[in-house]
Amino acid sequence: MSEKTTIYDIAKELNITAATVSRALNNNPKISQSTRKLVLETANRMNYKQNRLALALRSGRSNNVGVIVPRINTNFFASVIRGIEEGLHPEGYQVIICQTHEEENREIENINTLLNAQVDGILMSISNLSEENNHYIERVIQKKIPLIFFDRKKEINNVSSVTIDDYQASYQTTQHLIAQGCDKIAYFSGDRSLEIYEERYRGYEQALLDNNIAINPDYIINIKSNVQEGQEAAEKLLTLATPPNAIFSTSDFAALGAIQKLKEHGIKIPEDFCVFGFGNEPFTKFMELSISTVDQSPLEMGKVAAQVFLDKINNRDKKKSESQVVLMPKLLIRQSSTRIA
Amino acid sequence: MSEKTTIYDIAKELNITAATVSRALNNNPKISQSTRKLVLETANRMNYKQNRLALALRSGRSNNVGVIVPRINTNFFASVIRGIEEGLHPEGYQVIICQTHEEENREIENINTLLNAQVDGILMSISNLSEENNHYIERVIQKKIPLIFFDRKKEINNVSSVTIDDYQASYQTTQHLIAQGCDKIAYFSGDRSLEIYEERYRGYEQALLDNNIAINPDYIINIKSNVQEGQEAAEKLLTLATPPNAIFSTSDFAALGAIQKLKEHGIKIPEDFCVFGFGNEPFTKFMELSISTVDQSPLEMGKVAAQVFLDKINNRDKKKSESQVVLMPKLLIRQSSTRIA
DNA sequence: CAAAAGAATGCAATCGATTACACAAATCTA
DNA sequence: TAGATTTGTGTAATCGATTGCATTCTTTTG
Numbered sequence: 001m002s003e004k005t006t007i008y009d010i011a012k013e014l015n016i017t018a019a020t021v022s023r024a025l026n027n028n029p030k031i032s033q034s035t036r037k038l039v040l041e042t043a044n045r046m047n048y049k050q051n052r053l054a055l056a057l058r059s060g061r062s063n064n065v066g067v068i069v070p071r072i073n074t075n076f077f078a079s080v081i082r083g084i085e086e087g088l089h090p091e092g093y094q095v096i097i098c099q100t101h102e103e104e105n106r107e108i109e110n111i112n113t114l115l116n117a118q119v120d121g122i123l124m125s126i127s128n129l130s131e132e133n134n135h136y137i138e139r140v141i142q143k144k145i146p147l148i149f150f151d152r153k154k155e156i157n158n159v160s161s162v163t164i165d166d167y168q169a170s171y172q173t174t175q176h177l178i179a180q181g182c183d184k185i186a187y188f189s190g191d192r193s194l195e196i197y198e199e200r201y202r203g204y205e206q207a208l209l210d211n212n213i214a215i216n217p218d219y220i221i222n223i224k225s226n227v228q229e230g231q232e233a234a235e236k237l238l239t240l241a242t243p244p245n246a247i248f249s250t251s252d253f254a255a256l257g258a259i260q261k262l263k264e265h266g267i268k269i270p271e272d273f274c275v276f277g278f279g280n281e282p283f284t285k286f287m288e289l290s291i292s293t294v295d296q297s298p299l300e301m302g303k304v305a306a307q308v309f310l311d312k313i314n315n316r317d318k319k320k321s322e323s324q325v326v327l328m329p330k331l332l333i334r335q336s337s338t339r340i341a
Numbered sequence: 342m343s344e345k346t347t348i349y350d351i352a353k354e355l356n357i358t359a360a361t362v363s364r365a366l367n368n369n370p371k372i373s374q375s376t377r378k379l380v381l382e383t384a385n386r387m388n389y390k391q392n393r394l395a396l397a398l399r400s401g402r403s404n405n406v407g408v409i410v411p412r413i414n415t416n417f418f419a420s421v422i423r424g425i426e427e428g429l430h431p432e433g434y435q436v437i438i439c440q441t442h443e444e445e446n447r448e449i450e451n452i453n454t455l456l457n458a459q460v461d462g463i464l465m466s467i468s469n470l471s472e473e474n475n476h477y478i479e480r481v482i483q484k485k486i487p488l489i490f491f492d493r494k495k496e497i498n499n500v501s502s503v504t505i506d507d508y509q510a511s512y513q514t515t516q517h518l519i520a521q522g523c524d525k526i527a528y529f530s531g532d533r534s535l536e537i538y539e540e541r542y543r544g545y546e547q548a549l550l551d552n553n554i555a556i557n558p559d560y561i562i563n564i565k566s567n568v569q570e571g572q573e574a575a576e577k578l579l580t581l582a583t584p585p586n587a588i589f590s591t592s593d594f595a596a597l598g599a600i601q602k603l604k605e606h607g608i609k610i611p612e613d614f615c616v617f618g619f620g621n622e623p624f625t626k627f628m629e630l631s632i633s634t635v636d637q638s639p640l641e642m643g644k645v646a647a648q649v650f651l652d653k654i655n656n657r658d659k660k661k662s663e664s665q666v667v668l669m670p671k672l673l674i675r676q677s678s679t680r681i682a
Numbered sequence: 683c684a685a686a687a688g689a690a691t692g693c694a695a696t697c698g699a700t701t702a703c704a705c706a707a708a709t710c711t712a
Numbered sequence: 713t714a715g716a717t718t719t720g721t722g723t724a725a726t727c728g729a730t731t732g733c734a735t736t737c738t739t740t741t742g
Contacts, residue, residue: 003484006728017692022730032690047480052457053403054728057394057697064437064458072426073419073640082414085440094458096405096435099426116393117405117435139388143344227627256627283624286568286597299414347698358722363700373720395698398727 005048013042025050056118065309066114068098068107068124075281076298077125080150083302084123091310093120102127108136115139121146121309126154127194146312150305151296152196160312162305162325166196169294169329170203173248173276176331178211180339182246182274186219186237188230188254200250200278219244223254230257238265245273246337252277252284252293259291259336274337290334297327346389354383366391397459406650407455409439409448409465416622417639418466421491424643425464432651434461443468449477456480462487462650467495468535487653491646492637493537501653503646503666507537510635510670511544514589514617517672519552521680523587523615527560527578529571529595541591541619560585564595571598579606586614587678593618593625593634600632600677615678631675638668 024039249255255277365380590596596618625632
């Protein structure tokens with residue numbers, strides 16, 4: 001029965017052409033009022049729905065954008081995606097999501113799939129695409145598909161980005177810990193081949209330098225973002241001849257793990273030891289000992305990324321419509337690092 | 342330059358027809374080895390990428406599925422979506438996400454948009470679609486687009502669903518609380534016009550009945566899933582002449598709020614008062630006083646939903662390919678409700 | 683009233699890929 | 713070697729919507 005109605009079905013029903021139907025539905029002024037009314041009524045009666053695939057093929061615009069993230073189910077990425085969806089929905093775009101699990105080949109595969117699907121833009125948080133595979137990115141640019149990096153970016157010509165100022169976040173956090181009287185600050189780093197982690201490290205380093213505190217390589221530990229690695233790293237720190245009296249973890253989960261270990265060892269937080277996380281995961285606020293952390297305003301990041309995309313689409317012709325938006329991080333100073341109020 | 346290569350470009354380059362190119366690319370056995378090789382090489386050299394829109398239009402299959410959820414950035418939904426993506430990705434499907442914010446008109450709008458976009462299936466967690474608007478659902482079924490409800494469902498013919506056994510979850514939780522010695526168990530309910538909340542209520546009720554405990558209407562409070570409403574509800578309970586000695590909250594967030602209030606009042610958990618949540622939000626595990634909760638295995642739910650969709654697609658012809666999968670909830674009994682180990 | 687202008691609609695190509703059918707050339711069979 | 717097969721390609725329609733360019737029918741104008 002009403003399996004699928006096309007403009008041809010409507011045309012046949014009314015003994016007119018599909019062209020006329022199309023024009024009537026699109027409010028083309030060349031169509032007479034009477035015909036338009038008839039078409040609209042019939043379309044409604046026959047339950048017509050425009051086939052967006054056909055439209056997309058003809059117009060070259062799919063009204064889809066692709067979003068590539070390492071994984072969906074973390075508070076940060078889920079919130080960014082929400083922001084993107086809410087920024088793009090009113091403009092009639094739909095969001096296709098892809099996960100990479102931080103694997104380079106998945107990253108490449110996803111880019112290709114999205115290009116095949118003729119998306120109108122790609123928003124991605126890049127993870128491990130090596131230099132030698134930059135041409136996959138170049139291809140996107142060549143096809144004039146707007147490409148926007150968020151959070152994790154790469155310096156590439158013609159690619160816009162929306163990030164937070166990781167250097168500042170890290171610098172200010174370290175300053176804060178020093179101001180709280182901590183002079184031996186350990187640092188949990190993520191993979192420093194990623195710009196965000198390199199920036200954060202720089203901020204940490206510079207703050208120490210500016211306060212005449214020597215960098216202690218023993219205090220710098222590479223971790224993955226999970227509770228267990230935080231526990232292990234803390235354990236290792238406590239075995240040092242001179243253990244630190246603060247930890248700045250670039251992961252909230254690792255910060256939590258560290259706190260658990262410290263407590264096990266009977267260390268009082270924040271009196272004996274301060275801990276600062278990164279990411280504002282919901283749990284940091286809920287803990288009995290609330291965890292200080294850096295808020296990256298993911299929702300806003302998503303909305304801004306959506307806006308940057310829309311600007312690019314609307315200014316396709318303009319020579320250079322590249323923009324690098326840097327959002328300001330917010331330090332949420334909570335109990336785990338508050339000695340002096 | 343390499344703006345866009347089509348099979349026609351390849352055909353022209355080789356002085357053959359687009360048909361031949363298409364066949365060569367699709368490994369059609371009728372094509373000679375030499376031609377096939379030539380086409381593949383040329384396609385590669387010219388950086389050809391199949392236009393999936395064209396393919397979709399011709400074949401009637403877009404290889405996209407739509408996922409409709411109230412919002413993306415909650416642990417539960419984000420995890421389900423992850424599961425769906427991971428179940429569908431290997432089969433070449435892409436996932437389009439839509440948010441409803443629990444608004445009926447958004448729900449309708451999203452269904453329509455997805456139908457226009459010619460998705461091959463719709464997976465949704467329904468919220469507030471009233472009976473009178475069931476025809477929007479019917480339309481999906483009429484178009485023979487597989488429709489799968491997950492978590493929140495509605496009894497509709499021909500619609501598959503993947504849910505957890507909310508009744509059992511609730512019944513067992515209540516039994517557990519009673520076994521811990523709680524005889525005055527308050528209940529935080531969600532909107533009972535949703536099947537899941539109605540089921541959970543039934544489980545609570547039945548467990549009390551089975552243990553000869555009278556239902557006290559004062560103990561039953563409707564809340565939204567957030568910390569503040571949990572605090573307020575707990576506050577209200579404590580002003581009762583006979584306050585309860587346990588709370589079963591169908592929201593982890595409200596459970597947390599309640600715990601905070603109880604502590605403020607100097608009530609000891611679990612000694613004086615047990616609390617049980619629902620949803621296994623990450624923070625419930627991380628708290629110093631870990632919160633007992635029900636795990637809904639969202640990742641698995643997503644994967645199963647994906648599988649159900651794939652089965653439906655592959656058995657289109659079969660009369661009835663409707664399936665109602667019910668996953669078993671897992672009670673995570675943690676500190677907030679453990680008096681007796 | 684003839685010619686020009688205007689209004690409303692039809693015709694046909696297009697977007698890119700697939701595929702039933704037709705056809706030519708090469709190979710085989712008796 | 714005529715006729716039957718097989719093999720490899722080409723032709724053209726199709727999916728559904730849009731749109732430049734006719735074309736037809738009115739209406740206006742001088």
